[in-house]
Amino acid sequence: MKFNTKAIHAGQKPEETTGAVMPPIFQTSTYAQKAPNDHQGYDYARVGNPTRTSLENLIAGLEEADECACFASGVAAIDGIMKTLRPGDHVISTNDLYGGTYRLFTQVFEPYGIEFSFVDMTDIQEVESAFQNNTKLVWMETPTNPLLRIIDIKAVTKLTRSRNILSIVDNTFASPYLQRPLTLGADAVMHSTTKYLGGHSDAIGGAVATSNKELMEKLRFQIKTSGAVPGPMDCYLILRGIKTLHVRVQRSVENAKKIASFLNEHPKVGEVFYPGLESHPQHDIASQQMDDFGAMVSFSLKDDSIEKASEFMSKTGIFTLAESLGGVESLISHPASMTHGSIPKEVREKAGLKDSLIRLSVGIEDVDDLIKDLNQAF
Numbered sequence: 001m002k003f004n005t006k007a008i009h010a011g012q013k014p015e016e017t018t019g020a021v022m023p024p025i026f027q028t029s030t031y032a033q034k035a036p037n038d039h040q041g042y043d044y045a046r047v048g049n050p051t052r053t054s055l056e057n058l059i060a061g062l063e064e065a066d067e068c069a070c071f072a073s074g075v076a077a078i079d080g081i082m083k084t085l086r087p088g089d090h091v092i093s094t095n096d097l098y099g100g101t102y103r104l105f106t107q108v109f110e111p112y113g114i115e116f117s118f119v120d121m122t123d124i125q126e127v128e129s130a131f132q133n134n135t136k137l138v139w140m141e142t143p144t145n146p147l148l149r150i151i152d153i154k155a156v157t158k159l160t161r162s163r164n165i166l167s168i169v170d171n172t173f174a175s176p177y178l179q180r181p182l183t184l185g186a187d188a189v190m191h192s193t194t195k196y197l198g199g200h201s202d203a204i205g206g207a208v209a210t211s212n213k214e215l216m217e218k219l220r221f222q223i224k225t226s227g228a229v230p231g232p233m234d235c236y237l238i239l240r241g242i243k244t245l246h247v248r249v250q251r252s253v254e255n256a257k258k259i260a261s262f263l264n265e266h267p268k269v270g271e272v273f274y275p276g277l278e279s280h281p282q283h284d285i286a287s288q289q290m291d292d293f294g295a296m297v298s299f300s301l302k303d304d305s306i307e308k309a310s311e312f313m314s315k316t317g318i319f320t321l322a323e324s325l326g327g328v329e330s331l332i333s334h335p336a337s338m339t340h341g342s343i344p345k346e347v348r349e350k351a352g353l354k355d356s357l358i359r360l361s362v363g364i365e366d367v368d369d370l371i372k373d374l375n376q377a378f
């Protein structure tokens with residue numbers, strides 16, 4: 001099956017008792033058993049729910065994974081993965097990381113004894129020299145947030161595979177429509193399904209897809225034991241959103257490309273960060289490992305200050321000033337004070353995150369209106 005067909009049909013079949021074409025929202029906490037432990041595959045809804053199973057099967061299909069486990073949020077999915085580690089284990093991660101992931105790593109797991117090295121993963125030499133005897137996991141995020149740098153997934157997984165170390169890719173920014181990390185050698189893919197997969201900014205969720213049985217067993221244990229599970233209604237909303245993933249992302253990318261070229265030529269713009277631009281330092285890697293360049297565009301102002309950026313962002317009308325991304329509507333945000341506010345200023349600057357950096361999540365509105373909106377804000 002090709003991707004566009006899978007987005008609608010992967011792992012889906014009409015519901016067995018009624019033939020309902022769409023998966024019902026199984027709003028229940030428990031399931032009747034005929035005799036102790038004689039049940040139909042579900043015993044308690046923390047452990048499993050048929051609406052959640054439908055969603056898990058669909059995401060597994062899109063990521064070319066054997067299985068998927070869904071969580072209450074993206075960070076709950078990351079939390080579930082990190083809890084498979086033990087004190088004294090070491091993790092290598094990118095220094096240009098989603099702010100919430102950085103906070104979880106440094107403020108929750110570091111105090112519990114997990115060690116982290118945050119390196120510039122666009123430099124494969126830096127990744128290679130970060131390995132230690134106790135390294136157990138390499139955490140990638142590509143394209144990175146908010147600088148849209150590209151990590152060479154194949155090159156990194158070559159290093160992890162030869163050392164028998166797990167590699168995980170946060171694939172939230174690309175979505176499986178544009179990038180399928182398991183086919184590039186990664187052991188697992190993590191998603192904030194809140195973003196492109198859900199696509200309508202109306203639900204929070206997370207997922208991990210993998211064909212690694214041992215890892216999946218540990219994740220299912222985490223779900224059962226720690227209980228960060230998504231409710232059936234949210235699973236349904238995300239499942240419904242995924243059915244138009246290919247159509248939405250395709251249009252968003254078309255719009256993003258036009259906006260990136262518009263910004264690239266604007267006299268008040270400092271630098272444009274978009275992997276689709278030939279000037280982007282990892283444009284070639286992006287062309288190889290992604291089917292297209294995504295719909296996130298970041299740019300700085302020539303006049304680099306928080307004040308100028310704030311002024312710009314309060315003037316846009318169609319671009320709504322809000323955190324998050326990946327919905328049908330266009331959003332604008334200011335990483336230095338919003339998503340990355342929890343990263344210290346020195347760390348931000350070291351990673352190249354300027355005060356005036358503005359991040360766009362380009363939606364599926366008419367691109368002429370979007371460009372007009374940005375133009376009047378300058």
Ligand SMILES: *Cc1c(COP(=O)(O)O)cnc(C)c1O
Pocket residue numbers: 073074075076098100101141145170172173191192193194195204205206
């Ligand atoms: C939003 C996001 C997360 C966290 O997901 P939530 O669903 O908000 O918990 C993790 N990684 C990336 C890249 C994200 O954009």
